[in-house]
Amino acid sequence: MSIEHVEQTVPASAPDAARRAALLAALDVVQGGPEERFERITRIAREAFGVAGSFLNLAGDDQLFHKSQQSDAVFPGTTPLKDTFCGRTLDQDGPVVVPDARDDRRFSDLPMVNQDPNVRFYAGVPLRVGADATKVGTLCLIDPSPRALDAEDVALLQELGVWAERELATGLDDDRLRVVLSGLQPRTVDLPGWTIGGTSIPHGIVSGDFHDWRVADGTVDLTVADVMGKGMAAGLLAAGMRGALLARCHQDPSTAIAALEEQVAPDLSAAEAFATLFHGRLDTTTGRLSFVDAGHGLVLHLHADGTESVLRSVDLPIGLHPVGMERASGELVIEPGDSLVLVSDGALELWDSTLASLSRLGALYRKATDLPSFLAGVRGRAIEHDPGDDLTVVVVSRDA
Structure with missing residues (x-):
């Protein structure tokens, strides 16, 4: 059974083109060379249908970007949208099948029909991305010989199109995650x-790191945490911990951490993970900081007289601390001219992976003219010396 080709096309509207352009910018896939996640789809399409060429194309305002192509006749990176099958069928809701382009008035004038590679057969499915399912391109087949597709063929092409959409959406999800x-x-x-x-x-x-602070009535609740591992699993666990602490904002640190542990320890245990955490409450009038350190131990106290000390933890991380055992609490005073530098263990990887790296970070801070220049220096160091881990650096500084 052959599929009827569509008799009429509607030019893409300016709003549609603008939405496509915005989505392509968010997807961040137009620039750069071939990507295997798309190449495998077009390879399978070409082999499955036995055609001369298969393409994953993305449509900009007026250009068609050939993101992936499997073809003996290699097309340039972009082609004017109006001179392509995909550009002329982009507004179609479903698959478009053209058995012989010479007999189809919509395409018979195309350069690729009348010149090399002398395309006769074309079949394409739209690729939709985003909450409003905006069509951003096509997955298509071409061949120099006329041919038809039956319903099963079209269904297979649509399934490959869904695969391509999901790969594209991965880029969009990453972009959303960055924004979040x-x-x-x-x-x-x-x-x-x-x-x-x-x-x-x-x-x-x-x-898997997170840091936060909440200010109210002359106090600051301050948290730095590091969930074991990297990637999505660590990120989800960190987000859960952050939310649990937010619900206990401005409680005494010992009370807040006890309740946090009761809530999140089962999730950490189920994921075979744990988290180190420093959580304190600062009285900005007196400089007194009361805190709980759950296995973190990465806090550098820079004193106004040029000396420094490291706060060490005596407790186990969240998820490893024995159930029912009370945690130790601590207290210190941040005097005028003092600063605290709180980090995750990724900061140690900026130098030699030891606690000596904290001193080097402290020296970097003392040399900086202000906090923004210090943080810029940290980011620069991370570019020069990739820590290979999530990296968090927080500073609490009291004016002299």
Whole structure:
């Protein structure tokens, strides 16, 4: 059974073209060379149908980008949209099958029909992405010989198109994750006499680190945590911990961590994971910081007189601490001119993987003219010396 080709096409509207362009920018797949995740789809399509060429094309405002092509006749990276089968059928809802382009008035004038590679047969399915299912391109087949497709053939081509859509959506999901993660990072706080700020750099798209601070009535609740591992699993567990702490905002640290542990320890155990965490409450009037350190032990206290000390943890991480055993609590005073530098273990990888790296980070901070220049220096160091892990650095500084 052959599939009837569509008799009429509708030119793409300007709003449609704008939506396509915005989505392509978010997908971030147009630039760069071939990607195996798309190449395997077009390879399978060409072999399954025995055609001369198969393509995954993305449509911009007025150009068609050939993201992946399997063809003896290699097309340039882009082709004017109006001069392509895909460009002229982009607004069709379903598959488009053209048995012989010479007999189809919509395509008989195309350069690729009347010149090399002398295309006769074309079949394509639209590729949709985003919440409004915007068509951003096509997965298509071409051949110099006329031919037809039966219903099973078209169904197979549509299934390959769904695969391509999911691969494209992966890029969009990554982009959304970046936006979400950027939004979750707290902004630098300028309180009278205090500066609090930091940065978190994921090793991949999603970080198992998180840092946060909440300001109210002269107090600051401050948290730095590191979930074991990297990637999506660590990121999901970190997000759950962050939400659980947010629900206990401004509680005494010992009370908040006990409740947090009761809530998230089962999830961490089920995932065979754990998390180190430093959580404290700062009184900005006195500089007194009460805290719980759950196996973190990565806090550098830079004193105004030029000396430094490291806060060491005596407790096990969240998810490993014995159930029912009370955690140790600590307290220190941040004097005028003092600073705390709190990090995840990715910061140690910026140098030699030992606690000596904390001192080198402290030296970098003391040399910096201000907090933004210090954080820029940390990011620069991470570019020069990839830590291979999620990296978080937070500073709490009291004016002299």
